[in-house]
Amino acid sequence: MVTVGGSSTPKVDRRVRRTQEALQRALIRLVGERDLSQISIADVAEQAEVSRSAFYDHYRDVHELAEAACTAVIDDLIASLPALDPVNTDEDPTRSLQAFFANLAEHAGLHRGLLGPQGSARVIDHVRRRITEAVHTAARRTAAGDGAPESAASAADLPLDVPAAFTAGALVGVAAEWLRRGCPHSPAEMAASTWPLLAALHHLDVGTPPCRQLP
């Protein structure tokens, strides 16, 4: 098995990149067409113009590929989350929340296919954890006075941050429900409805210390 390391690919064999990216693009395309459960490994390999056994050289199953394939998309989503940071005293704090929903809507087919009932538990868990981490570090950055950048330890080693898990789950819940209904409202409306709820959590957060992460 050959796997590209998490970040900042320094020197990766061209063939590996080509194969992995082809497989990821193929999956993303296919998820837009039919349910994940109706997509076979052979389908993905064929769509990627790669042999079926090359698939197994990189990924154990479709879910592992899906997790890898959605990473770039997820990063985009997470990038639109600094709105959750209380220091962000923009004139319109819902702007980046709006970007979040817009981003979601833009790839609605993909997101619904991976996060919905026919999707992958692995992807759902991955997304939730990534957002949890983002919320966690944003909160710590605020609390610690914007000082040194936190050591980027995996969330698995950190204490259980209930508010972060709460917030992340809430965002995923709203997103999933919105996608399930076929995005019946504009990103602006969704942002306007969601923002007060997030704000209530923030104000509580900074106001009452008794509820923070458990040791």
Add this chain to the structure above:
Amino acid sequence: MVTVGGSSTPKVDRRVRRTQEALQRALIRLVGERDLSQISIADVAEQAEVSRSAFYDHYRDVHELAEAACTAVIDDLIASLPALDPVNTDEDPTRSLQAFFANLAEHAGLHRGLLGPQGSARVIDHVRRRITEAVHTAARRTAAGDGAPESAASAADLPLDVPAAFTAGALVGVAAEWLRRGCPHSPAEMAASTWPLLAALHHLDVGTPPCRQLP
């Protein structure tokens, strides 16, 4: 395919009940032992002492069985959610939240197996939607003055209730993260940490009408 109707089984062939219940019990037992992805239909059928083809007479795949199998357990969880109702002015409002986490911990293996990264997107979605419905009807019951019982329409037909989806997702998020870490804190601690967050949403809910469900 033979399927038992949703509620209040009036007259179901004894054989159907026996087979379905045996399959569900078998799955629940197996999920406690290994990952869902490592459980084959043949395994479940054998554990249930039922032929493999009888499985397909009732369920399309393992996820459909899992959804059916967890329904009873989910009902227990949802039963411990009236704490979310603002009218509930108990002396200790975290009591039923505590029951929620205790319930979760009691079947930790099952819940982690079905809701975690190796679980089933179908189950995750099902749980989230059930909780969303529960929160939604609880909120409406409160707002409408405890009057007539709402027509029990499926959540799919109702307008998108952002606060309900938000709350439900949040609970699932906290539960998933807690389970993932191996339930490192007592249900009492978890309830104490989670309650203020829920309360903040409630107070906002009753205080500011601008953010309700979208039409």
Add this chain to the structure above:
DNA sequence: TAGGTATTCTTGCATGTGGAGGATAACTTG
């Protein structure tokens, strides 16, 4: 560019999947 290395491809296999058709057995109703 030549050479060693690493990746991909081909082939093959044991097992799991999803389901159709028909025989057998169990249940419900009159």
Add this chain to the structure above:
DNA sequence: CAAGTTATCCTCCACATGCAAGAATACCTA
């Protein structure tokens, strides 16, 4: 209890899965 209904079981099938061993090929480095 007898008759008819209905679920389960058995046997088959085509296809998908996950993986292994070795040949063929593309890549990186010197």
